[in-house]
Amino acid sequence: MGSRKFLVKTQRGMEGVAANYIRESLSDAEVLASPFGYYGLVIVESGDEDAEKKILDIPEVERVLPVLAEVPADLEAIVTTAEKIAPLIGEDETFAVKTKRRGKHGFSSLDVNRALGARIQELTNADVNLSWPDKVVQVEIIGDKAYISVIPGEEFRKFTPDKVDARKLFHRLTIVQMPYWGDYKACRTFGEKIGRAAQAFEVKELIIAPKEKMDAFELAEFIKGVRVGQESRYRIQKDAYPWKVEKVPVSVWDLYQVIRDKRRGKRLLIITDPKGPTLAQVKEELARDMYKAKEVVVFVGSREGIPRGLFRFADYVVDLAPYMTFATEHGIPAALVSLWEVYEEYLKNKD
Incomplete structure (x- = not known):
């Protein structure tokens, strides 16, 4: 030869x-x-x-x-x-x-x-x-x-017909994120990480939701960070993806008013907190309800959890990882990846 x-x-x-x-x-x-x-x-x-x-x-x-x-x-x-x-x-x-x-x-x-x-x-x-x-x-x-x-044909394709498009869920999903407060530099740093995470998942909306009066300049630094993080991830997505990418809308709203909002149609409210049942215990019902919901709203804490009084208004309070507490910057990725896994399993079994 x-x-x-x-x-x-x-x-x-x-x-x-x-x-x-x-x-x-x-x-x-x-x-x-x-x-x-x-x-x-x-x-x-x-x-x-x-x-x-x-x-x-x-x-x-x-x-x-x-x-x-x-x-x-x-x-x-x-x-x-x-x-x-x-x-x-x-x-x-x-x-x-x-x-x-x-x-x-x-x-x-x-x-x-x-x-x-x-x-x-x-x-x-x-x-x-x-x-x-x-x-x-x-x-x-x-x-x-x-x-x-x-x-x-390529062995390791990013996009293949047998893969369910995760954006079909995330485009209906709104993140309600409590802002980080304290040192200005820390506020900015955590804001960047949260803005980058929300943009990475291409969610429907990111709502920055303080639970009470807070220092305006600390909030301003946090929001500046969100904008910087979002922009950096958006530039990468524009170059890497074969589809058109939009910037995730970002708004500010009082946490309790988000819960009270009844104008957005059939919403499914999910709070991630160690006091709830594990994801494995509720995954079938949760996935089914996510499939039916017009909008899925996920509440993520920062430095401290979502106030307990809001649990009564949530459809699900879920413990993503028993005996573990996620860092603030890991809240969005941990919640969304976990929810996607149970949702994908539901879609495959449904068919």
Whole structure:
């Protein structure tokens, strides 16, 4: 068997470490780390028939792309590789072309996707599926070379049809958060963490709810922190998500008036507190009621718990983790992840 070429991907900065381990595992290998100065890449050529497996045994390696064709970084040359690719894609399979381009060229990644995809479709009669393809034609352009691979649909997808979209719950969920008070710097710091958490879950609304008169400047610092935390998370979401992300609305309201509000329709009120039953004890009824509710309202304490007098008005008082008390900044993530787990289980059993 002749030598084969592989394009190895690592975390940025780990390519040199991975290259050294690859050299140890494959004594015959020619190894080039950071081709053309691009981090996170290693090109490997080896005649070892177990080369791919041995490379994947290295933890610093994230992906291994067996190179099916290597051509100049020219659009026409790349399209000619369709003849070699076509036999690997059945007529009853779906495929997608994905291109990663590094360097300056007279064409874009979309140009490659369109031109190569059209030629493959012409040769195979297979359908294109950009979301869940059976096969992915991966084009990696590095400087003046293009490396083409055919791999199965992504093993570790973020978004797959078998995963329930958590936003269907969180877009109906309002967080009522008691503000942190005390030292100005601490107020700002905790505000940032809470603003970031609320935005991360893309909840319907964040209501900052003091339970009594409090220092205006402490509250101001807390709210400034919420805004900073929300903005930092929002910028990341805009770049990372394939859908449009909205900023979570933030308001201030007296805690007791939130409980009294009857204008918002069919609300389900949930208070997280160690005095309630455990989540396991009420999860089936709770999940069912969350499914039916127009809005789910979750109350989260800060430094001290939600006032006990409000328990009478809640539909559920739930102990998320018996014998444990969550830190203020962990309240939102702990509550929402726990509620999502019981809700997802209910949806799967319901179907």
